[in-house]
Amino acid sequence: MALLALGLDPWSLLCLFLFQLFLAWLPLTAGGSGQGPLPRVTFGAGDGRRALSLFQQKGLQDFDTLLLSGDGGTLYVGARETILALDIQDSGMPKLKNMIPWPASDQKKNECAFKKKSIETQCFNFIRVLVSVNATHLYACGTFAFSPACTFIELQDSYLLPISEDKVVEGKGQSPFDPAHKHTAVLADGMLYSGTMNNFLGSEPILIRTLGPQPVLKTDNFLRWLQPDASFVAAIPSTHFVYFFFEETASEFEFFEKLHTSRVARVCKNDVGGDKLLQKKWTTFLKAQLLCSQPGQLPFNVIRHAVLLPAAAPAEPRVYATFSSQWQIGGTRSSAVCAFSLKDIKRVFEGKYKELNKETSRWTTYGVPEISPRPGSCSVGPSSDKALTFMKDHFLMDEQVMGTPLLVQSGVEYTKLAVETAQGVDGHSHLVMYLGTGSLHKAVVSEDNSAHLVEEIQLFPEPVRNLLLAPAQGAVFVGFSGGIWRIPRANCSIYESCVDCVLARDPHCAWDPESRTCCLLPTPIPLEDCFPCLLRKSWRQDMEQGNPNWACATGPMGRSFQSQSRPQMIKEVLAIPNSILELPCPHLSALASYRWSRGLAQVPEASAAAVYNGSLVLLLRGGVGGLYQCWATENGFSYPVVSYWVHSQDQPLALDPELAGIPRERMEAPLTRVGGGAALAAPRSYWPHFLTVTVLLALVLSGGLLLLLTSPLGVLRARGKVQGCETLPPGEKAPLSREQHLQPPKELRTSTSNVDADNNHLGPDVA
Ligand SMILES: *[C@@H]1O[C@H](CO)[C@@H](O)[C@H](O)[C@H]1NC(C)=O
Ligand SMILES: *[C@@H]1O[C@H](CO)[C@@H](O)[C@H](O)[C@H]1NC(C)=O
Numbered sequence: 001m002a003l004l005a006l007g008l009d010p011w012s013l014l015c016l017f018l019f020q021l022f023l024a025w026l027p028l029t030a031g032g033s034g035q036g037p038l039p040r041v042t043f044g045a046g047d048g049r050r051a052l053s054l055f056q057q058k059g060l061q062d063f064d065t066l067l068l069s070g071d072g073g074t075l076y077v078g079a080r081e082t083i084l085a086l087d088i089q090d091s092g093m094p095k096l097k098n099m100i101p102w103p104a105s106d107q108k109k110n111e112c113a114f115k116k117k118s119i120e121t122q123c124f125n126f127i128r129v130l131v132s133v134n135a136t137h138l139y140a141c142g143t144f145a146f147s148p149a150c151t152f153i154e155l156q157d158s159y160l161l162p163i164s165e166d167k168v169v170e171g172k173g174q175s176p177f178d179p180a181h182k183h184t185a186v187l188a189d190g191m192l193y194s195g196t197m198n199n200f201l202g203s204e205p206i207l208i209r210t211l212g213p214q215p216v217l218k219t220d221n222f223l224r225w226l227q228p229d230a231s232f233v234a235a236i237p238s239t240h241f242v243y244f245f246f247e248e249t250a251s252e253f254e255f256f257e258k259l260h261t262s263r264v265a266r267v268c269k270n271d272v273g274g275d276k277l278l279q280k281k282w283t284t285f286l287k288a289q290l291l292c293s294q295p296g297q298l299p300f301n302v303i304r305h306a307v308l309l310p311a312a313a314p315a316e317p318r319v320y321a322t323f324s325s326q327w328q329i330g331g332t333r334s335s336a337v338c339a340f341s342l343k344d345i346k347r348v349f350e351g352k353y354k355e356l357n358k359e360t361s362r363w364t365t366y367g368v369p370e371i372s373p374r375p376g377s378c379s380v381g382p383s384s385d386k387a388l389t390f391m392k393d394h395f396l397m398d399e400q401v402m403g404t405p406l407l408v409q410s411g412v413e414y415t416k417l418a419v420e421t422a423q424g425v426d427g428h429s430h431l432v433m434y435l436g437t438g439s440l441h442k443a444v445v446s447e448d449n450s451a452h453l454v455e456e457i458q459l460f461p462e463p464v465r466n467l468l469l470a471p472a473q474g475a476v477f478v479g480f481s482g483g484i485w486r487i488p489r490a491n492c493s494i495y496e497s498c499v500d501c502v503l504a505r506d507p508h509c510a511w512d513p514e515s516r517t518c519c520l521l522p523t524p525i526p527l528e529d530c531f532p533c534l535l536r537k538s539w540r541q542d543m544e545q546g547n548p549n550w551a552c553a554t555g556p557m558g559r560s561f562q563s564q565s566r567p568q569m570i571k572e573v574l575a576i577p578n579s580i581l582e583l584p585c586p587h588l589s590a591l592a593s594y595r596w597s598r599g600l601a602q603v604p605e606a607s608a609a610a611v612y613n614g615s616l617v618l619l620l621r622g623g624v625g626g627l628y629q630c631w632a633t634e635n636g637f638s639y640p641v642v643s644y645w646v647h648s649q650d651q652p653l654a655l656d657p658e659l660a661g662i663p664r665e666r667m668e669a670p671l672t673r674v675g676g677g678a679a680l681a682a683p684r685s686y687w688p689h690f691l692t693v694t695v696l697l698a699l700v701l702s703g704g705l706l707l708l709l710t711s712p713l714g715v716l717r718a719r720g721k722v723q724g725c726e727t728l729p730p731g732e733k734a735p736l737s738r739e740q741h742l743q744p745p746k747e748l749r750t751s752t753s754n755v756d757a758d759n760n761h762l763g764p765d766v767a
């Protein structure tokens, strides 16, 4: 391209000026991100590298409730007015086994509409509870047009049998009235523990035990064990207790605004209620504050979801919970994930209580009472009146349960999570969290309790309603308003080189030097099965450091780095003189910084080249030929992503002898589109000049605009850069060519990406 063929042509001068300006703006338009770890790779909806399968059924919506069958092969789904059984054994799309309708009755729908609820959006049966009672029965509850109802559902070979109307019973306390209200339910030892709103208005929260042989027990509404706005998000049973996780207004703090707080409550499974006092009420109800915060920052005080990761032998069981904040920090919503050990929760429940002074309405600390057995413990009998009297007013613990923050992310609200451990090649367990927002984040927690995001999978603009991990299927199922996504744990094939595979730090993926592929580790790994263990010994992974230098080394340590930085493949570009060449560089990781080099020098310090959107845009003229490499630097490790040997057709350049022996791939520039000879012969026209100027001006203006929008600091830096341009060595600006012709960049651009459609997929192969 004859940008540099200035002569005295004013158009070309303007071109050069704008091009220099364009170079000056470029580095500043990048960067500027929120707080929290960036997902290393992001897949847009429909990206073929992360092929997801979507289950949808015509006429059905609100796929809110998910339940896995005992054998893990069937997924039961509670959708609006329907319950479905899906076969998930094959890796593809879930297949419908059968579905049964369970609509709210016409009478209830009419009553619902009469009470001024919407017949279009609210007066339906939204399924809220779906639990497995035994091998032949499920138990389901729904809002039933603001009149909660429950029923047993019989199974036959994990097919659902139709619901007969006479088997439907009232479900107050088990399902909310309003589909917008939160709820939780868990079946433990044949009894259903549920927490939700117990009235039409949604002003009376309840924590209730139903079904099974034990008496029905409730929280006492009059004693105010729960604040009227308590909102339940999870229930987790342990050996002796059932823990409830919820959020409510904090009454124990004096604060100028309504203060939300997150809680854990517990009840004993063997509670039978009181004889004289607290009849049909919990005698073991206690609650404590959950705290998820980073030192010196506002706490994340609104719990959104919680799950238990059962203990693997030496480690203690921990509860993982997502939180958001009632305050918007820096104008954006943010989330945190905290871990709470069951041991800490237990310790707080064994500590001091809080007591409300009825006269001053203030909460004070109350020590440990001299009552044995201790009130609230599971050995309190129904007739120990002294302990029960104490429990009526001492249900709030003095101490807080402090969580360990694992991940704090701004601009995102994680509403649901699932966790599992994955065993790496070295045999260590790694915690993997799947976090739902509008997309799915896969996070891996390191030993120092910090998390990195392996990937983000964009699903739908609609939020995730529910998230369920199916370990046997190696997939996460995500329910949303329109259907169910099946998301495999990982697609290790997207990492095409050892370096990329190791830098990804995905515990599910490891590099197999034998097959030169990034492989999915089988999980769970059968311990006694020796063959895969032997095989895996040679597999490469470095979860803690993510250091390819070490993990991808082929020879002795000293040699390894050299082998990593030597290109594995050179793309030879034979281009037309004076054309614009665009050399693409696939950006594999959002965590890497990218730069171009020419031989040993850095680009774009060399003239006549610019990096635009990651690609190197090169004005091909005499003397610019040579080796161009795009380097990625991630985790302190640099490697060439792609290497080009550029030379022009009229002056072929012999390959540097140092690069001999590296496989080469030739890419011809498309001749037809340039028509250099014709352009030379054509009468002089300013039209191409005009086009070039327009394009460059647009680029500069949009770059400048972006810059102004991103940071005021950037403007200052930009000034510095522009001045820097003027002090370029004279040689850099001097026109080297006498060509008088300017060619429009867009149309005549010689893009190697046109040459070989696969180029973009050709990652570095640096194993
Ligand atoms: C995994 O990634 C590879 C390479 O990008 C792609 O060809 C394949 O279709 C992907 N598979 C799935 C299941 O997403
Ligand atoms: C399963 O539970 C249902 C409902 O409680 C009961 O009717 C049925 O007898 C139980 N079946 C077995 C095999 O225990």
Ligand SMILES: *[C@@H]1O[C@H](CO)[C@@H](O)[C@H](O)[C@H]1NC(C)=O
Pocket: 613
């Ligand atoms: C930048 O490059 C990516 C892919 O390499 C492409 O999808 C995107 O559209 C490009 N953006 C611009 C502004 O050219």
